[in-house]
Amino acid sequence: MDERLTLEKIGELAGVSRATVSRVVNDQPNVRPEVRERVLAVIAETGYQPNLAARSLASNRSGLLGLIIPRILHSLFTDPYYPRLLQGVTQVCNEYDVILSLFMFHSEDEETRLYPRVLRPGMLDGVVVVSSQEEDPLIARLAASDMPFIVIGRPTDATAVSYVDVDNVTGAETAVSHLISLGRRRIATITGRQDMSAGVDRLAGYRQALQTHDLPIDENLIASGEFDEVAAYNALLRLLPQQPDAVFAASDAMALGALKALHAAGLDVPGDVAVVGYDDLPAAAIATPPLTTVRQPIRRFGALAVETLLDIIETGPEPPRHILLPTELVIRETCGGS
Amino acid sequence: MDERLTLEKIGELAGVSRATVSRVVNDQPNVRPEVRERVLAVIAETGYQPNLAARSLASNRSGLLGLIIPRILHSLFTDPYYPRLLQGVTQVCNEYDVILSLFMFHSEDEETRLYPRVLRPGMLDGVVVVSSQEEDPLIARLAASDMPFIVIGRPTDATAVSYVDVDNVTGAETAVSHLISLGRRRIATITGRQDMSAGVDRLAGYRQALQTHDLPIDENLIASGEFDEVAAYNALLRLLPQQPDAVFAASDAMALGALKALHAAGLDVPGDVAVVGYDDLPAAAIATPPLTTVRQPIRRFGALAVETLLDIIETGPEPPRHILLPTELVIRETCGGS
């Protein structure tokens, strides 16, 4: 059991050549059913597994996909965003029998030092990039290489690049429109980071909803929360003097921070101020009061990214795939309506 | 720029043989400094990167490490536990220039189907296994193979296996002892899952602290919270009739659930009931009131696992490494003392 099994050895045991075994292993035609059976039996008996490195060298395909998570944003790490995403990604990888390599960078130095490794020959068949900031230099590099890739989260110069994203503009617009329809008029927003398209788009959705309903946009009702609970807590405190009657937070983490600040200020939710979040974290459902929020299909999203990447590897990068997933408004109690 | 660069080609350009280039690339001795320089220059100019598959095939080392996360526990996914762990793990991987392959399983079927892939020849140099439940069958398989591995979280039959873990028993004991020292006498606990060593050990620490201080152990003060916030909320409600004056929750997520239940029941924390958690999640610091908790060095922990694995790969599995990291009691307001 200890001796290394090779195609050659399996062939020997089955009384065929190594080439035939290879055909069987790779489900290729041109093998007599009876022979195939015999080979399969030997493989099952011996527990033979083809050597990945050798296969990769000979076929120029590694069976490895890369998932690249650029410089970690602390805020995203207090969310279950990445875990969810990873669930979706790994699930599809398992389904298609590809292996996922995870690249997480912790500093700009590390990024620049390690980017070349990603493009290393004989390594990855394709990569999924989580775009955390606009204008990620890696995306330009990937676009210049012939490595198949897809971006999670629409990059700035998106037209030529394949991506999957949630429709953040529409999601935010729906949330704010709902507040308007409930009679709120001084709707504040706590924005996410403006170097991330999710932050930008959700703010755009907020503005768009106000415009559509002919409501004025008061810049004093817009405060930056950096996608962070504590920052949002403070942002809400800054917003309070403007006497908003509703707050749209661009993430649940921030909405939770806002709720805490509202409680601390002795204000009633939704009586005095309505709150809507974004993400539908598990914590949203058990907040006090339960948080109205925009649900993103994060897991599906990761899954779809991999499926699309696999398709790109198969059929080429053209045309660029632009996939926007719809969100869903989950109405709970903090918006004060139904 | 499009033609594939190989050792041969670099050698040609530098006027040396492929073997010399290989020596330079691998930082081996026996190359005249002057020649080395010349080769290095060509490599820098051309941006040559050795082909991983070829190297792996020839040297029988892939430069890949596996991280295996068995069947996902929903509860752990609402924590930033995995993200933190991944940060530690990837940081060390980056440092040592090894690539991390992530295996996440979502069902028992997937597990059994994919375990063999992990042990596939020509694939991984070693694996880190996150042990989520006692008696993971993969650990037995790994132990029977000659794949170097290390377990995060002490497995049940731990003696022969290398692992890193936090000292959960001592951590819990310290927390409960602190409550005792503050004069609490009817100390309840909300336990984590008892099929995970963290759950078992933290309960053991609780019992031990009571015993050490000659306090009776009342089984009615022990409720199961499954490491889940909602389950803990309900667990606390069940505990309330026993009139505890303190609660030790085996995770912050559960402590947060307990806090909510306590508020809902109109009890004052820490006036009526003191609360101590475990994990020091970001949310613990901004809970109302801020949560006293046991801090685990999760990131260091992931880092140490990889470093130790690398050492095992280098020097062999003997003797088994048993590494316990100390925890730290973070005293905030829910324990009602200092």
Place this chain on the structure above:
DNA sequence: GTGAAAGCGCTAACAG
């Protein structure tokens, strides 16, 4: 259908 043979790009003795 099947086998023989030629690499894939690299490392690792082994000469010199």
Place this chain on the structure above:
DNA sequence: CTGTTAGCGCTTTCAC
């Protein structure tokens, strides 16, 4: 110190 020579285990023409 440096080059030559074998493979590593697999895929993939190309004959038969």
